Amino acid sequence: MKLTLEVWRQKNSEDKGKFETYTLDNANEHMSFLEMLDVLNEKLTKEGKDPVAFSHDCREGICGSCGCVINGRPHGPDEEVATCQLHMRKFEDGQKITIEPWRAKGFPVLKDLVVDRSAFDRIMHAGGFITVSTGSAVDANLMPIPKAIADEAFSAANCIGCGACVAACKNASAMLFVAAKVSHLALLPQGQAEKTERVKKMVKAMDQEGFGNCTNTGACEAECPKSISIRHIARMNREYLSASIASE
Amino acid sequence: MKLNSNIPEGNLQDKWQNHKFKLKLVNPANKRKLKVIVVGTGLAGASAAASLAELGYQVDAFTFHDSPRRAHSIAAQGGINAAKNYHNDGDSVYRLFYDTIKGGDYRAREANVYRLAEVSVNIIDQAVAQGVPFAREYGGLLDNRSFGGAQVSRTFYAKGQTGQQLLLGAYSALNRQISLGTVTMHNRREMLDVVLIDGHAKGIIVRNMVTGEIERHAAHAVILATGGYGNVYYLSTNAKNSNVTAAWRAHKKGAAFANPCYTQIHPTCIPQSGEYQSKLTLMSESLRNDGRVWVPKSKETAEKVRKGEITALDIPESERDYFLERRYPSFGNLVPRDVASRAAKERCDAGFGIVPTGQGVYLDFADAIKRTSAHLIEEKYGNLFQMYNKIIDEDPYKMPMKIYPAVHYTMGGLWVDYNLMTTIPGLFALGEANFSDHGANRLGASALMQGLADGYFVIPSTISNYLADVEFTKPGTDTAEFDRAAKEVKDNTDDLTSKKGKYTVDELHRQLGKIIWDKVGMGRTAEGLKEAIQQINQIKEDFKKDVHVPGSAAEINEALEKAGRVQDFIELGELMARDALAREESCGGHFREEHQTEEGEALRNDEQFAHVAAWEYNANGDPVRHQEELIFENVKLTQRSYK
Numbered sequence A: 001m002k003l004t005l006e007v008w009r010q011k012n013s014e015d016k017g018k019f020e021t022y023t024l025d026n027a028n029e030h031m032s033f034l035e036m037l038d039v040l041n042e043k044l045t046k047e048g049k050d051p052v053a054f055s056h057d058c059r060e061g062i063c064g065s066c067g068c069v070i071n072g073r074p075h076g077p078d079e080e081v082a083t084c085q086l087h088m089r090k091f092e093d094g095q096k097i098t099i100e101p102w103r104a105k106g107f108p109v110l111k112d113l114v115v116d117r118s119a120f121d122r123i124m125h126a127g128g129f130i131t132v133s134t135g136s137a138v139d140a141n142l143m144p145i146p147k148a149i150a151d152e153a154f155s156a157a158n159c160i161g162c163g164a165c166v167a168a169c170k171n172a173s174a175m176l177f178v179a180a181k182v183s184h185l186a187l188l189p190q191g192q193a194e195k196t197e198r199v200k201k202m203v204k205a206m207d208q209e210g211f212g213n214c215t216n217t218g219a220c221e222a223e224c225p226k227s228i229s230i231r232h233i234a235r236m237n238r239e240y241l242s243a244s245i246a247s248e
Numbered sequence B: 001m002k003l004n005s006n007i008p009e010g011n012l013q014d015k016w017q018n019h020k021f022k023l024k025l026v027n028p029a030n031k032r033k034l035k036v037i038v039v040g041t042g043l044a045g046a047s048a049a050a051s052l053a054e055l056g057y058q059v060d061a062f063t064f065h066d067s068p069r070r071a072h073s074i075a076a077q078g079g080i081n082a083a084k085n086y087h088n089d090g091d092s093v094y095r096l097f098y099d100t101i102k103g104g105d106y107r108a109r110e111a112n113v114y115r116l117a118e119v120s121v122n123i124i125d126q127a128v129a130q131g132v133p134f135a136r137e138y139g140g141l142l143d144n145r146s147f148g149g150a151q152v153s154r155t156f157y158a159k160g161q162t163g164q165q166l167l168l169g170a171y172s173a174l175n176r177q178i179s180l181g182t183v184t185m186h187n188r189r190e191m192l193d194v195v196l197i198d199g200h201a202k203g204i205i206v207r208n209m210v211t212g213e214i215e216r217h218a219a220h221a222v223i224l225a226t227g228g229y230g231n232v233y234y235l236s237t238n239a240k241n242s243n244v245t246a247a248w249r250a251h252k253k254g255a256a257f258a259n260p261c262y263t264q265i266h267p268t269c270i271p272q273s274g275e276y277q278s279k280l281t282l283m284s285e286s287l288r289n290d291g292r293v294w295v296p297k298s299k300e301t302a303e304k305v306r307k308g309e310i311t312a313l314d315i316p317e318s319e320r321d322y323f324l325e326r327r328y329p330s331f332g333n334l335v336p337r338d339v340a341s342r343a344a345k346e347r348c349d350a351g352f353g354i355v356p357t358g359q360g361v362y363l364d365f366a367d368a369i370k371r372t373s374a375h376l377i378e379e380k381y382g383n384l385f386q387m388y389n390k391i392i393d394e395d396p397y398k399m400p401m402k403i404y405p406a407v408h409y410t411m412g413g414l415w416v417d418y419n420l421m422t423t424i425p426g427l428f429a430l431g432e433a434n435f436s437d438h439g440a441n442r443l444g445a446s447a448l449m450q451g452l453a454d455g456y457f458v459i460p461s462t463i464s465n466y467l468a469d470v471e472f473t474k475p476g477t478d479t480a481e482f483d484r485a486a487k488e489v490k491d492n493t494d495d496l497t498s499k500k501g502k503y504t505v506d507e508l509h510r511q512l513g514k515i516i517w518d519k520v521g522m523g524r525t526a527e528g529l530k531e532a533i534q535q536i537n538q539i540k541e542d543f544k545k546d547v548h549v550p551g552s553a554a555e556i557n558e559a560l561e562k563a564g565r566v567q568d569f570i571e572l573g574e575l576m577a578r579d580a581l582a583r584e585e586s587c588g589g590h591f592r593e594e595h596q597t598e599e600g601e602a603l604r605n606d607e608q609f610a611h612v613a614a615w616e617y618n619a620n621g622d623p624v625r626h627q628e629e630l631i632f633e634n635v636k637l638t639q640r641s642y643k
C-alpha cells in the first residue's frame, strides 16, 4: 500500500504545532495502524529525522494508552476498536490519512500525538473507589449479586480510560468516563455506603479539570472502543440528583 | 554471595502463621516516619503501595506509564486461581499447592508455594469488596472455570478481562491512598538505578520521561514490582514497554538473578503474520476449556491448507488429529502450557502446520458451540473472539482459530528469600519481577494470584521485619552514593543520544529476539546456546558502536527509552543462554533437547539440578552461578504425567 500521511507535529506543550506530510510506500493491509506508524518511524529515523511520538503499550485494546484522531474520528474508521486494534485493511491503497492527537482543554498535548490525561486520574482520586483496607474483607460469597446486575456493572467497569469519549465530544465532556465509574460502583452492593459522596466528589473534580458539559449528542458512545453505553450517564445523573437532594 | 532462603521451621501448614508471629513489627507511630519506595504499579506494585500506605508507611510510588491503570497487568485475560472450593469439586489449599509445585516441574520452594495457596482465598474476598465485577452464576454467587494443569475449577474471572478488573481494583485502592496523601504517585518516571548506602537499598534514580530530568529519591526501603522480561524476545505477548531494566540494574548493583532461562511459551497466541510485526497477541488459555486443538492427520492435507486450496471446514472429522487429546487423554486440551506448546511445535516441525509459514495449528470451538450455544461462548470469551476477528479478519465462531506458541511470561527473576527480599538488604521484589513461586513453569491464572498475594498479603507483613531495625532519620539524597549513581545514569543517557550509527534500536532488538527465540526458546541445545552467546556478543558490539538514537535526552524520546531497555536485554539475553547451558536437564519451560524421554517429554535430573540457580553479576568477567538447594519435605518428586 502507498499512503500519504498528514501527521500533527508538535515539539512540546509550548510549541504551536503543525501538520507535516509524509509518504509511505511499504505499508500493507495486514499491519495494524500502529505498526504502520512504526514503519514510518523507522524510515524517519533512518533519514535522520525525529520520529513521531505516540502513546501505546498493550497493543490489544485494553490498556487505554493509544489514541489519535484518524481522518476526523477518534480511533479511526472501525467500530469498537482502540487505535492499536485498527488495521490497515480499513484503508484504501493511495489514501491520504490525517493523524492528530486528542484535542481537549482537559488533555494538553505533550508532544506530537501524546497528550496528558492525568485529569482522569485526579477525578478517580476524588472518589473512584470503595473504602476497604486490605485484610478487612468478608468472604466473597456472603454477598450474592444477581447476575444481571453484575453484568451491568461489568459493562461500565469495562472502560479503558483512553479518552476517546472526550475527543469525540464537541464540548470535550468527560461525562461518559466519569459515569462509567460512578455507575459501576453504584450498581454493586459494596458501593452503596459511599455512593452519595462519591458522585458529588467525582463530578466536582470533573468540573475543576475543565471538561465541558454533556449535551446528550451520544458521540462518546459511538466512538468508545468498549461501547460503553450512555445509559450510564443517565444513571449518574440520577445518582447526582438524589445526592444533591439528600444534601439539601 | 550468601543465599539464605529464610524458610521458617515447622509444618508446611503452619510456617506462614508462625513466621508472621515471629516477624518484628513497627509500631504505628513509627510507621509514619518510614518511607518506602515502590517501583511499578501493576498488580503487585499497586496492591503493595496501597496496603503499605494503609498500614501507615509513607509511600512513594513510581511508574513509567502515564497512569498506574495502564500497567501490563491490565492485559491479563483468563482469570485468577484461588482455593475457595466453592464448587465442591475437591479443591483445597493443599491441592492448589500441589498442582502448582507439580506444574512448576518441582523447581519451586514448597514453603512459598504453600503460602501462595493459603492467601489465595483472601485475594478474592479483597477484590470483591473493592467492587471487582467477577463473573457470577444466576444465583448471584461467583462462577469458576478450569485452567491448564488442574482437574478442578478454581479460576475466578471477569470475561476475558480479569487482569483489567483486578488492576482497576488495586488502582482504586491506590487512588484512595493518593487522595489521603499517604501515597505520592510519580507517573512517567523510569527507574534507571538503585542507590545503595552501606550496602542497603536506600533510594533510586529516575528519569522524568517528559522533561528528561534525572531525579533522586530516597527512602528506608525499596520495592521493585516491575514485571517480567518476556520482551527480550522482541516478539511476545507482553505490552510493548515491558522491560527488565529495573531488575537488571538492581542485578548489576548486587541482587542475584535467579533462573533466567525459565521462560514460558504460551501455546495459544495469534501466529506471526509479517516482518513488521510488533507484538503477538495471546488468546487466553481459558479458551482451552471449550476449544479443541488439532491439525490435519495427513501432510498433504496440511499442505493444501497452507496453499489456501482448502480450509479447515473442508477437512472431515476422521482426518483431524486432536493431538493433545491423543497424547494426553486424562488432561486432554488442558495440559500445562509447556507441554501444549511443545506438542504444537512438534506437529508443525513435522510438517502439519496450517498457516502459510507452517507455524500454526487450529483451536476449534465448533463442538462447544454445538454443545452449548454461540451465545454462551460469547458470554465467556466475547472480547477474545472480537480481538481475534479484528486482527485476523476471520470469524472464530465459524472458522477455527489459528494459533501458535509465543513467549508470554518469565518465571525467572530477581532472587528473593521467603520475605521477598533480594540479596541486597532493603531491596524487595514482587510479582513477575521475582522468581519465587512458579518453578520452571507457571500454571495459568497463577500470576495474578502471585502478584496480588505478594502485594496485598506478604510484603505488608515481611517488610516490617526489615524496617523494625532501620534508623528513622529522614533519608537524604545529598550523598556521594546518590551523586555517583545520578552521574552514571546521566552519562549513559547522554552517551545513548549521542549515538547516530546505522542501526535503529528496533533493528538490533529484533536481531536479538530472533537469536533468543531460535536458541533459547522452546528447544535448546548446548551447541545452539554456545552460538547464541557469541551472536549476542556481536549484537552488543553493534549496539555500542552503531546504534542510532534520534533526538535528545531532554524531551519525550521513546527511542531513548527503548535504547536503555535493549541495552539491558542484550546483557540479560546472554545470561539466559548461560543459565540454559548450565542446566543440564529439561524441566518445565526449559527444554534441553539432549534431555528428553523416549516419548519426547522433559527429563529432569533431580540429583544434580533440584536447585535454584542464582547468578551474581561480575563487572570484570563471567557471572557467578550460585545454588539454592530445593528441599522437598511434602511432595514426592516424580516425572510429571498428564497422560
Ligand SMILES: Cc1cc2nc3c(=O)[nH]c(=O)nc-3n(C[C@H](O)[C@H](O)[C@H](O)COP(=O)(O)OP(=O)(O)OC[C@H]3O[C@@H](n4cnc5c(N)ncnc54)[C@H](O)[C@@H]3O)c2cc1C
Pocket (backbone or CB within 6 Å): B039, B040, B041, B042, B043, B044, B045, B062, B063, B064, B065, B068, B071, B072, B073, B074, B075, B076, B077, B078, B079, B080, B081, B162, B163, B189, B190, B191, B192, B225, B226, B227, B228, B237, B238, B239, B242, B243, B245, B246, B282, B284, B408, B409, B430, B431, B432, B433, B444, B445, B446, B447, B448, B449, B451
Ligand atoms: C496477554 C497476557 C495475558 C495474561 N493473562 C493472565 C491470566 O489470565 N492470569 C494470570 O494469572 N496471569 C496472566 N498473565 C500474566 C500476568 O498478567 C502478569 O504476570 C502480571 O500481571 C504481572 O504483574 P506485575 O505487577 O508483576 O507487573 P506489571 O503489570 O508488568 O507491572 C509492572 C509495573 O512496573 C512499572 N515499571 C517497570 N519498569 C519500570 C521502571 N524501570 N521504572 C518505573 N516503572 C517501571 C510499569 O510501569 C508497571 O507499572 C497474562 C500475561 C499476558 C502477557
Ligand code: FES
Pocket (backbone or CB within 6 Å): A055, A056, A057, A058, A059, A060, A061, A062, A063, A064, A065, A066, A067, A082, A083, A084, A085, A160
Ligand atoms: S495500546 Fe493499549 S489500548 Fe491501544
